[in-house]
Amino acid sequence: MFKIDIGILWGHLRSSYKTIIISSIGLIFALGIVSSTIIYSDTNNPAIFQNVLEQYNRNRYGYYYMPHPNNPFPDYNLRGYDFIIDARFNGLNINVSTIFQLMESKISEKAAHFQLEDKIKSVNLFLKSETYRIELNTSFKQLIPETYNSENISVVVYEISDEIKSELEDLVENSGIGIVPTQNLDLMILNLQSRNDFKISTDIENPANITHYLADNKVEINVSAIASIDQLFYSSYPNTVETLISDRSWGNVFAFVPNLKEFSDRIKLEIGSPQLYRNFYLSGGIRLNYANFNPNTAIADLKQLEKFSDRTRDAIIAELHLYIPTNYLNLQFESKWAFEMAISAVQSMTFGLLLFASPIILVALFVANYSFGLIHRSIKQQIGIYKTRGATDSLIFLMQLVDFSLIVFISVIFSMLLGAPLSLLIIRTDYFLSFNSDSITSIVVDLPNLITMLFWFGLFFGLIINSSRMIKLSKMTIAETANVTEQSEPYWYKHHLDYTFLIVGLVGFTILYLSIFERWFELGPFILLGLPAPLLLIVGAILFFSRMFPEVLSRISTKIWIKYGGLIALSIKNVIRHKQASTRAVMLIAILITFLISFLSIPYSMIVWNYNREAYILGAEGVGSDAVYSYSSFGLDNYYNETLIQFLEENYSEYFDGISPFVKLNFLGSSTGSIILINTTTFLDAAIFPINPITRAGLEKDMDLLRENTSSYNLLIQQKTLEYHGLKVRDNFTFLYSTDPINTTKFKIQDSFEFWPILYFQKYSDYEGENFYGISSFDQFPARNSSFVSSVFYIEKSGVYLNFKDGINQTLVASWLEGNFSLSIDLLSNRMQTYISSTDFLVQVGQINLNIVISILIATTILLMFAWLQMIERKKELYTERALGLKIYQLFILFLLESLVLLISGLFIGSIMGVVLTEMFGLFITLGPSIPPYFSIFALDLILGSYSIILVLAFFGALIPAFLVSRQDISSSFAGEG
Numbered sequence: 001m002f003k004i005d006i007g008i009l010w011g012h013l014r015s016s017y018k019t020i021i022i023s024s025i026g027l028i029f030a031l032g033i034v035s036s037t038i039i040y041s042d043t044n045n046p047a048i049f050q051n052v053l054e055q056y057n058r059n060r061y062g063y064y065y066m067p068h069p070n071n072p073f074p075d076y077n078l079r080g081y082d083f084i085i086d087a088r089f090n091g092l093n094i095n096v097s098t099i100f101q102l103m104e105s106k107i108s109e110k111a112a113h114f115q116l117e118d119k120i121k122s123v124n125l126f127l128k129s130e131t132y133r134i135e136l137n138t139s140f141k142q143l144i145p146e147t148y149n150s151e152n153i154s155v156v157v158y159e160i161s162d163e164i165k166s167e168l169e170d171l172v173e174n175s176g177i178g179i180v181p182t183q184n185l186d187l188m189i190l191n192l193q194s195r196n197d198f199k200i201s202t203d204i205e206n207p208a209n210i211t212h213y214l215a216d217n218k219v220e221i222n223v224s225a226i227a228s229i230d231q232l233f234y235s236s237y238p239n240t241v242e243t244l245i246s247d248r249s250w251g252n253v254f255a256f257v258p259n260l261k262e263f264s265d266r267i268k269l270e271i272g273s274p275q276l277y278r279n280f281y282l283s284g285g286i287r288l289n290y291a292n293f294n295p296n297t298a299i300a301d302l303k304q305l306e307k308f309s310d311r312t313r314d315a316i317i318a319e320l321h322l323y324i325p326t327n328y329l330n331l332q333f334e335s336k337w338a339f340e341m342a343i344s345a346v347q348s349m350t351f352g353l354l355l356f357a358s359p360i361i362l363v364a365l366f367v368a369n370y371s372f373g374l375i376h377r378s379i380k381q382q383i384g385i386y387k388t389r390g391a392t393d394s395l396i397f398l399m400q401l402v403d404f405s406l407i408v409f410i411s412v413i414f415s416m417l418l419g420a421p422l423s424l425l426i427i428r429t430d431y432f433l434s435f436n437s438d439s440i441t442s443i444v445v446d447l448p449n450l451i452t453m454l455f456w457f458g459l460f461f462g463l464i465i466n467s468s469r470m471i472k473l474s475k476m477t478i479a480e481t482a483n484v485t486e487q488s489e490p491y492w493y494k495h496h497l498d499y500t501f502l503i504v505g506l507v508g509f510t511i512l513y514l515s516i517f518e519r520w521f522e523l524g525p526f527i528l529l530g531l532p533a534p535l536l537l538i539v540g541a542i543l544f545f546s547r548m549f550p551e552v553l554s555r556i557s558t559k560i561w562i563k564y565g566g567l568i569a570l571s572i573k574n575v576i577r578h579k580q581a582s583t584r585a586v587m588l589i590a591i592l593i594t595f596l597i598s599f600l601s602i603p604y605s606m607i608v609w610n611y612n613r614e615a616y617i618l619g620a621e622g623v624g625s626d627a628v629y630s631y632s633s634f635g636l637d638n639y640y641n642e643t644l645i646q647f648l649e650e651n652y653s654e655y656f657d658g659i660s661p662f663v664k665l666n667f668l669g670s671s672t673g674s675i676i677l678i679n680t681t682t683f684l685d686a687a688i689f690p691i692n693p694i695t696r697a698g699l700e701k702d703m704d705l706l707r708e709n710t711s712s713y714n715l716l717i718q719q720k721t722l723e724y725h726g727l728k729v730r731d732n733f734t735f736l737y738s739t740d741p742i743n744t745t746k747f748k749i750q751d752s753f754e755f756w757p758i759l760y761f762q763k764y765s766d767y768e769g770e771n772f773y774g775i776s777s778f779d780q781f782p783a784r785n786s787s788f789v790s791s792v793f794y795i796e797k798s799g800v801y802l803n804f805k806d807g808i809n810q811t812l813v814a815s816w817l818e819g820n821f822s823l824s825i826d827l828l829s830n831r832m833q834t835y836i837s838s839t840d841f842l843v844q845v846g847q848i849n850l851n852i853v854i855s856i857l858i859a860t861t862i863l864l865m866f867a868w869l870q871m872i873e874r875k876k877e878l879y880t881e882r883a884l885g886l887k888i889y890q891l892f893i894l895f896l897l898e899s900l901v902l903l904i905s906g907l908f909i910g911s912i913m914g915v916v917l918t919e920m921f922g923l924f925i926t927l928g929p930s931i932p933p934y935f936s937i938f939a940l941d942l943i944l945g946s947y948s949i950i951l952v953l954a955f956f957g958a959l960i961p962a963f964l965v966s967r968q969d970i971s972s973s974f975a976g977e978g
Helices: 006-023 025-064 096-113 162-175 238-246 260-266 295-320 336-388 393-426 447-474 478-482 497-517 521-530 533-563 566-577 579-618 642-651 699-707 719-724 786-792 810-820 828-836 839-873 875-883 888-924 940-966 970-977
Strands: 083-089 120-129 155-159 176-178 186-191 209-214 217-227 253-257 280-288 327-333 429-431 622-626 656-667 673-678 713-718 732-736 744-753 772-777 793-804 823-827
Touching: 006 025, 006 336, 006 393, 025 295, 025 336, 025 393, 025 447, 025 839, 096 120, 096 280, 096 295, 162 176, 162 217, 162 238, 295 327, 295 336, 336 393, 336 447, 336 478, 336 579, 336 839, 393 447, 393 839, 429 839, 497 533, 533 566, 533 579, 533 888, 566 888, 579 828, 579 839, 579 888, 579 940, 622 810, 642 656, 642 793, 699 713, 699 744, 699 772, 713 719, 719 744, 719 772, 793 823, 810 823, 810 828, 823 828, 839 888, 839 940, 888 940
Parallel strands: 155 253, 186 217, 673 772, 713 744
Antiparallel strands: 083 280, 083 327, 120 280, 176 217, 186 253, 209 217, 622 793, 622 823, 656 673, 656 793, 713 772, 732 744
């Protein structure tokens, strides 16, 4: 009887180190994926954290800069305040200087108290007085349209800081008159109201004066400069735009003075004056420096920010009571929810990436099980020796437990060694299987957290793949240890689980498809049964192929052997002779290839789908929109600039293959829908149609139909709209656009369409045609009845489609057009570049690349294991083959062919299932019809490139066992057998 002591366990470990190392292979791969994913996630956490903050911050304030007349800065990408400050003062003789100093002092004091000094980027406070009156003298009033009510002008006065002084000087020089003010009662006027209400004329020789009547006092304010806001673009004047848009008061007069506090004091009213400063508004906010926030400490930082908000507000209010009897002040932590979302995103990213990599982790665990075939014989022999010498089941189980502990330890160590270089490679991802070698990004390794995570994952995975084996080995009898032959058919084979999975999967898939696409809602209770259908179909199909694999290969090898003989037939027979080992290898390779194709094709298809979607949003490679357009119900003459288009065609035709104007009209009142007006002559040369055919008659024919001379307006109508109103193509119908029955307009439906660019966001399927969507021509629509247009529609968008010639630098041309014309250019190429270079996209593609690289390594390892297993299992067969006359080089080639037969079989099965899985995903990508439709696109260059890498690695990997077989001494082997 063995005694349980260190000596026994040490002796066991010395004799078992090979089996321990081989048993660790699959677990190393599984933990290697976990390790590289954790490192990759930790490295990207700061970027993801900041990206989520910026994204949600933009979404929160996005409505302030969407196309709208109140937004004078269409090229500005607003980042709102993290803390919003709003204050209203109702008092007399307000000392603005004191208030400003007090607020800035308290903010600085509390920031230091809560250790947030380095996390505060800027504090912006603006004085806004909206209720006092400004009366203009004659010379200045001439600059304003007579219809404008000058009694209600609101003024927002800003101080000329060092950051904006040079920008204002440049702006005045380029698009204004006068000089930037330097005296206390000099000011610069930038604009009155919004861009489109009117523009200030700069055709004056001398600066005008504003007379500000304050009760009996009159203060003369010299307007030393006037500039046009139309030229104030963020790209050229970022600090000035930041100053103006932060206050969100761009419907007022913008004025600039050298010193805001002194200016406020100089125009201050006397106590008791009836024209008193009754309402003073102070607005602004605090911006945080996101780069100085650490995702690992973000939760603690969030708590500090909440305390900072509450304590700072209370401190300012308490101090203000000393100076102002009544006041209102609010300091609101506006981006709190954005921080919470960012923290949640960071916390869930690692889990999400691991979930995305779970199929490859699962295959790696199967590889661990497959690797037991290499050591199955030696472990049984070892257990048999222990049993014959009196080892109990408990002792053997203890030995297996020690082996298991070492396997986990080795796997954790080597998985970190595997994960670090993989992460270093993947962090340089710039596209699918494309890496930027110039990137200087370094990986971030949180070693304590990494080791802890790997230990628990290793323990969990190790128990999954080793627990049953340890129990089984510890209870094995001496007779069972003597049997080292291949086991009987696997459980799934004997119980026909492949057929079961296929049938259940097909039924579930049918139920799911009908309930979603055919809207058989009566199947609702059974929909949940259909959710696992795709997985059941894939697993069932792979098992079915695995069942058929040896049968098909057997028939092929027999026919080849009968007709030709040779090494190919012999290699196929050798593969299927050890059916379980080869079948498991083919299954694993097929699963890897299935996911490899899906990992490449599904995201690639999504990129193409996003391209089509953006093309539908824009309608062309580039769209030049009127930079000063507004929502309006006025006529179309202001929006259809034929002169500009002719100028571009005559002078810059070398840049464009097509230029065509458009206007999008939206219905007024309760009616909903849109009509797009196009130039039928130039439209097809400029617009993009990702899906063809768009219409039944064809686009060229439809352009002719829209130009057709009829007594009605010619229209193309969306198919759902047509069906909803019970109309048909070539029908005429009457549109009533006022309460007077005489005010009607006739339309003629020339054709219908399913999808149309720019109408992308209209959810046709949601309204089932209730909304009205159509296409008409400039040739007829505005000219035939302008009163109808102005009574029924308002202009939502107008501009010009631009189709660039190949090889043209679109960004450069677009910048030039924006700088010389009143255009804001939106490029399809820029949209897609933004999409594929975003942090979220690159992180996802990086994980995909990681999964693919690991898959290639695992596939190569499986082939190596199979080759080694063949060398072990076929040891006597090899001696027989050599004794029967096979030469050494023939055995060498035979081993290579066996690996290639296995690999090609796995590639074939995996390719079929990869296509099936990708197409199946495409059916459910949008859970119904999508605009534009989704099509599965297979990245053949990337897939075939991956196949080539696997083939090359498999070939060179198979050279090792093939070389060892060819070097074995046959005579000594037979002597040993004797």
